[in-house]
Amino acid sequence: MTDMTSTSTPADMTAKVETPFQSFRSEFFESKIATVALGLLGVIILLAVLAPWITPQNPYDLGQVDVMDGRLAPGSEAFAGYTMWLGSDGAGRDLYSAILYGLRISLTVGVASGVIALLIGMTIGLVAAYAGGRIEAIIMRIVDLQLSFPASLVALMLVAALGKGVDKIILALVVAQWAYYARTVRATALVERNKEYVEAAQCLGLSRARIVFRHILPNCMAPLIVVGTVQTASAISLEATLSFLGVGLPQTEPSLGVLIANGFEYMLSGRYWISIFPGLALLLTVVSINLVGDQLRDVLNPRMKK
Amino acid sequence: MTAVLEVSGLKTHFFTRGGVVKAVDGVDFSVARGEIMGLVGESGSGKSITGFSILGLIDPPGRIVEGAIRFNGEDIAQASQQRLAGLRGNRISMIFQDPMMTLNPVLRIDTQMIEAILAHEKVDRRTAWERSRDALGLVGIPSPEERLRAYPHQLSGGMRQRVAIATAFLNKPDLVIADEPTTALDVTIQAQIIYEAQKLTKHTGTAMVWITHDLAVVAGLADRISVMYAGRIVEQGDTDDVIDHPLHPYTVGLLGSVPSANKRGARLYQIEGMTPNMLALPDGCAFGPRCGMRTAACAAQPDVEDVAERRLRCFNPQGLAEARP
Amino acid sequence: MTVFVIRRLLQALLVVFLMSLIVFFGVNVVGDPVYMLVSPDADQADIAAAIQRLGLDRPIWEQYLLFLKGAAQGDLGDSFIFGEPALQLILQHMPATMELAFTALFLSIAIGIPLGLYAGLYPDNPISKGIMATSILGFSLPTFWVGLMLIMLFAVELGWVPATGRGDLGSFLGIRSSLFTLDGLSHIFLPALNLALLKISLAIRLTRAGVREAMGQDYVKYARAKGLSTRRIIFVHVMKNIMIPVVTVMGLEFGSLIGFSVVTETIFAWPGMGKLLIDAILQLDRPVVVAYLMIMVLFFVLINLIVDILYSILDPRVRLQDQGS
Ligand SMILES: Nc1ncnc2c1ncn2[C@@H]1O[C@H](COP(=O)(O)OP(=O)(O)OP(=O)(O)O)[C@@H](O)[C@H]1O
Ligand SMILES: [Mg+2]
Numbered sequence A: 001m002t003d004m005t006s007t008s009t010p011a012d013m014t015a016k017v018e019t020p021f022q023s024f025r026s027e028f029f030e031s032k033i034a035t036v037a038l039g040l041l042g043v044i045i046l047l048a049v050l051a052p053w054i055t056p057q058n059p060y061d062l063g064q065v066d067v068m069d070g071r072l073a074p075g076s077e078a079f080a081g082y083t084m085w086l087g088s089d090g091a092g093r094d095l096y097s098a099i100l101y102g103l104r105i106s107l108t109v110g111v112a113s114g115v116i117a118l119l120i121g122m123t124i125g126l127v128a129a130y131a132g133g134r135i136e137a138i139i140m141r142i143v144d145l146q147l148s149f150p151a152s153l154v155a156l157m158l159v160a161a162l163g164k165g166v167d168k169i170i171l172a173l174v175v176a177q178w179a180y181y182a183r184t185v186r187a188t189a190l191v192e193r194n195k196e197y198v199e200a201a202q203c204l205g206l207s208r209a210r211i212v213f214r215h216i217l218p219n220c221m222a223p224l225i226v227v228g229t230v231q232t233a234s235a236i237s238l239e240a241t242l243s244f245l246g247v248g249l250p251q252t253e254p255s256l257g258v259l260i261a262n263g264f265e266y267m268l269s270g271r272y273w274i275s276i277f278p279g280l281a282l283l284l285t286v287v288s289i290n291l292v293g294d295q296l297r298d299v300l301n302p303r304m305k306k
Numbered sequence B: 001m002t003a004v005l006e007v008s009g010l011k012t013h014f015f016t017r018g019g020v021v022k023a024v025d026g027v028d029f030s031v032a033r034g035e036i037m038g039l040v041g042e043s044g045s046g047k048s049i050t051g052f053s054i055l056g057l058i059d060p061p062g063r064i065v066e067g068a069i070r071f072n073g074e075d076i077a078q079a080s081q082q083r084l085a086g087l088r089g090n091r092i093s094m095i096f097q098d099p100m101m102t103l104n105p106v107l108r109i110d111t112q113m114i115e116a117i118l119a120h121e122k123v124d125r126r127t128a129w130e131r132s133r134d135a136l137g138l139v140g141i142p143s144p145e146e147r148l149r150a151y152p153h154q155l156s157g158g159m160r161q162r163v164a165i166a167t168a169f170l171n172k173p174d175l176v177i178a179d180e181p182t183t184a185l186d187v188t189i190q191a192q193i194i195y196e197a198q199k200l201t202k203h204t205g206t207a208m209v210w211i212t213h214d215l216a217v218v219a220g221l222a223d224r225i226s227v228m229y230a231g232r233i234v235e236q237g238d239t240d241d242v243i244d245h246p247l248h249p250y251t252v253g254l255l256g257s258v259p260s261a262n263k264r265g266a267r268l269y270q271i272e273g274m275t276p277n278m279l280a281l282p283d284g285c286a287f288g289p290r291c292g293m294r295t296a297a298c299a300a301q302p303d304v305e306d307v308a309e310r311r312l313r314c315f316n317p318q319g320l321a322e323a324r325p
Numbered sequence C: 001m002t003v004f005v006i007r008r009l010l011q012a013l014l015v016v017f018l019m020s021l022i023v024f025f026g027v028n029v030v031g032d033p034v035y036m037l038v039s040p041d042a043d044q045a046d047i048a049a050a051i052q053r054l055g056l057d058r059p060i061w062e063q064y065l066l067f068l069k070g071a072a073q074g075d076l077g078d079s080f081i082f083g084e085p086a087l088q089l090i091l092q093h094m095p096a097t098m099e100l101a102f103t104a105l106f107l108s109i110a111i112g113i114p115l116g117l118y119a120g121l122y123p124d125n126p127i128s129k130g131i132m133a134t135s136i137l138g139f140s141l142p143t144f145w146v147g148l149m150l151i152m153l154f155a156v157e158l159g160w161v162p163a164t165g166r167g168d169l170g171s172f173l174g175i176r177s178s179l180f181t182l183d184g185l186s187h188i189f190l191p192a193l194n195l196a197l198l199k200i201s202l203a204i205r206l207t208r209a210g211v212r213e214a215m216g217q218d219y220v221k222y223a224r225a226k227g228l229s230t231r232r233i234i235f236v237h238v239m240k241n242i243m244i245p246v247v248t249v250m251g252l253e254f255g256s257l258i259g260f261s262v263v264t265e266t267i268f269a270w271p272g273m274g275k276l277l278i279d280a281i282l283q284l285d286r287p288v289v290v291a292y293l294m295i296m297v298l299f300f301v302l303i304n305l306i307v308d309i310l311y312s313i314l315d316p317r318v319r320l321q322d323q324g325s
Helices: A002-006 A010-014 A020-028 A032-054 A095-131 A133-147 A151-162 A166-195 A197-202 A204-245 A256-267 A273-305 B047-055 B081-087 B109-118 B125-138 B144-148 B157-169 B187-204 B215-219 B239-244 B249-256 C002-030 C033-037 C044-054 C060-072 C086-121 C126-140 C143-157 C182-215 C218-225 C230-267 C273-282 C286-314 C316-324
Strands: B003-016 B019-032 B036-040 B062-071 B092-095 B175-179 B207-212 B224-229 B232-238 B305-307 B310-312 C170-172 C175-177
Touching: A020 A032, A020 A273, A032 A095, A032 A273, A095 A133, A095 A166, A095 A204, A095 A256, A095 A273, A133 A166, A151 A166, A151 A204, A151 C230, A151 C273, A151 C286, A166 A204, A204 A256, A204 A273, A204 C143, A204 C230, A256 A273, A256 C143, A273 C126, A273 C143, B003 B047, B003 B207, B019 B036, B019 B047, B019 B062, B019 B207, B019 B232, B036 B047, B036 B215, B047 B062, B047 B092, B047 B175, B047 B207, B092 B157, B092 C218, B109 B125, B109 B144, B109 B157, B125 B144, B125 B157, B157 B175, B157 B187, B187 B207, B207 B215, B215 B239, B224 B239, B224 B249, B232 B239, B232 B249, C002 C060, C002 C286, C086 C126, C086 C175, C086 C182, C086 C230, C086 C273, C086 C286, C126 C182, C143 C182, C143 C230, C182 C230, C218 C230, C230 C273, C230 C286, C273 C286
Parallel strands: B036 B207, B036 B224, B092 B175, B175 B207
Antiparallel strands: B003 B019, B003 B062, B224 B232, B232 B310, B305 B310, C170 C175
16 A cells, blocks of 8 residues: 555646546537537527527517518518528518527527426425435325326426416426426435435434535536436427427417427428428527537536446 | 367457556466366456457457467367357356356246257257256256246355356366356355366366366365466466465465464465556566565566476475475 | 236326326316316306306315216216317227327337347447437437428428328228228328337437447356357347336337327327317317326326336346235
């Protein structure tokens, strides 16, 4: 053993010590695909945020939309003089503008429901871990029960009962997804509690809070981030699906799903662009979030094991 | 006695990202019919890899880079997978360390035994089943018909290892390689298993390589012993000779760390230092850094020499005078 | 085994009971039951009659018992739109959905497992990497979007198969299904593929992960040491171990296939209960929505039950545990 301590050479001491964040960063960017996906996601978010300043038209200001421009092919010139690079939809809205505004709504719904579900699911999971015993058992039964139904069906049922609207769909998505977060916290809790088992047995009362705040909370952050990314992507996709089915967002708040639904009727007649372009935007968003999530999982996972 | 197996200059290396792991680096030994050869060494010394090399079960990034493995006169070191599959389980069998892990958990014992026969012989299932049953009886398993219908988890560890031994002898092989078959079992079961294996080799005339890290185990079992260190055999000779008069300092150390009645109360001897890092072996004798007898000569690689009816890799053999008859 | 089944049955009954509570209070306490259960264009007299008929003037626990009684007798109210019992309406549409879901399940297993097996056996092969990339896409792409693309490509551009609707029904062994006619098959192909896509990806991932894990296990090395053919090792030793988790998960996913069929049926105008549900939601036909919900609860509970029992049959370890208790 003495051998081992004496082997640390001065070179080791002077070597630049990477902070956890730096090593996380360098590991994340090791994957080219994930790097590209992250860049793409950045661009998508930027476009959505800047939409009012970089589009020729506010597609929901009826004063700016001209029905005469309806169903124009990509590259056509609008009556107002600008070029509609992606064409126009049935109501004469410039698709490029409509897509950026639609992205705003889709991302807002996805991120809002993701964050709220994370906070609620995490709180419930921590409460279960703190309370332990019967309360924990009951909470986990409910989580298991909910997870045995597909989230899409739960959300569909809720919007069927609640009706249309941004607030309602966010509520439906939160209810459909909180259980995934609660389960994630629970998984961490099981591991951590086993580690602390002996200590916990010595002073039950105090160590509970300690385990929850010193061990479970910090350790479930990494998996929660991973689950959060993937769930946000699935929330965006689910909202688009519900809106496409006509039970999600109303025409007055047209997310990408609504735009795709509007174009569906024109699709069979060859006016592909009305559905395709919003669909591509949705696709790139969901796929890039998922790729980032995949890489996050790979990078964060070994750290969890340590 | 004719040698069933003759290994010479065997080198099996793993080409890993971190560098080349010379798990087996120049191993020679031979086993004759009905003979039991004990292959002894500490964890990581390359015993299992030697065994797997003989069966041709080395997977990438590892491969046999040099040497010959003559089995009944035929060199199988670079034989085709097809040829090897014909020998495996048929002429050469292997028993693994952990019977919990080696029997397939979802297949019944009869399935796993019968398939070993059917893989090599065209007999009907009934015959194969009967042979399996008889084989189980031979290793001392009571009511074998019932055991055949069981799943592995329904048997105890000792039972499972008996099943593995019975399976190994099913096709009356010429050679059995037993890779620490008793390490996972408790001591009484260990003794029974050793007894069964010994009985079977004498009974069938099968040659056997018994791999272990426990000198005490092979002392009462093997005819000859090869002591392995860091991929090489450092000492080889008749069991009694080696146990009574070890020449290599490493063998001396190994023997010193075996608890025994006449040394009760005395502190058990421990070999100094840690097991070598296989990615960064010293240039000279691999045992050098841990050896109390180290001299300047040890900076070079010791060759195999025949000393006192022993094959030895050492510049400073211990107690040579006593060993000489 | 019987103890196991009975215990699971009791658990399932408890879940159905709990869900009926949730549905009941969801409809009667959170929402306005009159609004929920009476057609919106009913007049004052109708409403009074309905309140009387539904027993809404009675205490809540009595109402719940009435609801339970009605549900037990299969009476979940009449559809506003069709005037038929909601339950009957759903049962009429169920075969089309079942047919679609079963075909999709079959496709996902028939396509996903072989691809996953290949990707697991040759992980570094470019084809395997392609398979895995596709499966990531399969997970990310929204089902309805893929459906649109399938229609665009196969129905509109290539004109190989019809875009929408269910084809002619054929009869075989007393079962009427569109699977038994050519026209029916050509109609079901696209929607079934669309519905299966996510599950194909899932089957690929599960199988690949399982194969990679199993191939590293000792029992595979042991099977090789017995000289078994690669085919037997993969299809008996590896697959039998993998099929357990894959079958469990895929079976559990059957419920979600039925759930997802809502989307696929809408896009492909497939006359199943998913399309019925969406139409009911859009037309505020609440009794149908409630009936669909109860049917789905029953259905999911049943699936979980069946999978649990199947699992215990497939995995001898689970079976034994239960015999012990
Ligand atoms: N797949 C592999 N890749 C790289 N190195 C390997 C691989 N398999 C074995 N080795 C190395 O080969 C060396 C010898 O391994 P081997 O399993 O033969 O040891 P052993 O003597 O059987 O030890 P034990 O008593 O623990 O079974 C070890 O140092 C090990 O690290
Ligand atoms: Mg070994």
